[in-house]
Amino acid sequence: MSRISVRGFAVASATAVTTVGAVVGVAAGNEPGSVTNTEATAADATIADIPAGQQAQVQTASLTQQADDQSTQADAAALKSAQESARKAAAQTAQEKKDAADEAKAKADADARKKKELAANRSAARDASDFVAKASYTIAETQALAHQMIPGEQFQCFSNIVSHESGWNYQATNASSGAYGLVQALPGSKMSSAGSDWQTNPATQIKWGLNYMNSRYGSPCGAWQFWQANSWY
Structure with a gap:
């Protein structure tokens, strides 16, 4: 029977890690409850070292954790993209308002100068x-x-x-x-x-x-x- 390595699967919870560690400990001749580093042991274990009845449980937990991690990363990327889009939109709106204000001020200044010149000419x-x-x-x-x-x-x-x-x-x-x-x-x-x-x-x-x-x-x-x-x- 081929031996599929458990390394690369992220264990979904502490419960699942402990379960794997305990199983490996028994297979190695250790007393139940004597495992001191269950995460390291689980990471180095292979599917063949785990009783058949618990292999599906371990794989499901690992794949679920991977899916959760990927979902979290996707949500973070989407949030970052939305924040960047909002920042750019706000900056563009602010620039458009500034340009409109500058144009209005320039027009007002030009009108004021024209009126002043006309008044000066008429008074002269x-x-x-x-x-x-x-x-x-x-x-x-x-x-x-x-x-x-x-x-x-x-x-x-x-x-x-x-x-x-x-x-x-x-x-x-x-x-x-x-x-x-x-x-x-x-x-x-x-x-x-x-x-x-x-x-x-x-x-x-x-x-x-x-x-x-x-x-x-x-x-x-x-x-x-x-x-x-x-x-x-």
């Missing part, structure tokens, strides 16, 4: 009342007034509209519609809200035109975008 622009009225104005003088009254980044848009509407002639009159002045207000008397000298003072017309563009289109550049699409504003 001079009002029509800052200029002494003259009997007449050349195109160059009218444009110089506009440069001083229109915020720097908006001047070109304002100039584009005035160039198309009146060619910078503050006395320009549309024979068919009655529109008047630099910005061709219709009717021209609308500009009286900016000053009673609206017919003769380009600074008054510029003031009214700037207010109109800001209130209706947000800015002269907003008005120019509309003009380009419609050829009027």
Whole structure:
């Protein structure tokens, strides 16, 4: 009969180890109960040394222990994997929140800078009342007034509209519609809200035109975008 070694089987419990040790002790001629190292003896024993009636019990206990050990290792590996996945997910979520916060802050800072610049430009622009009225104005003088009254980044848009509407002639009159002045207000008397000298003072017309563009289109550049699409504003 072949001898199958017990070594390699992990004994499931102290009871099973003691049983194996006791059996081996009897087979070796020792008195029952005199075994001093049952685990070592059991590990060195072979299936042939164990009575046939207890071989199945020993093998079952050993295989059960191995299955339990493997299950414990699998559970530990699964737990470690789950913990690592959770850590990575938490880190990714935290990074996404940080990126969103940074983007929102950058946008808020940019908006604040833009508003500050617009406010500075508008506060630096001079009002029509800052200029002494003259009997007449050349195109160059009218444009110089506009440069001083229109915020720097908006001047070109304002100039584009005035160039198309009146060619910078503050006395320009549309024979068919009655529109008047630099910005061709219709009717021209609308500009009286900016000053009673609206017919003769380009600074008054510029003031009214700037207010109109800001209130209706947000800015002269907003008005120019509309003009380009419609050829009027």
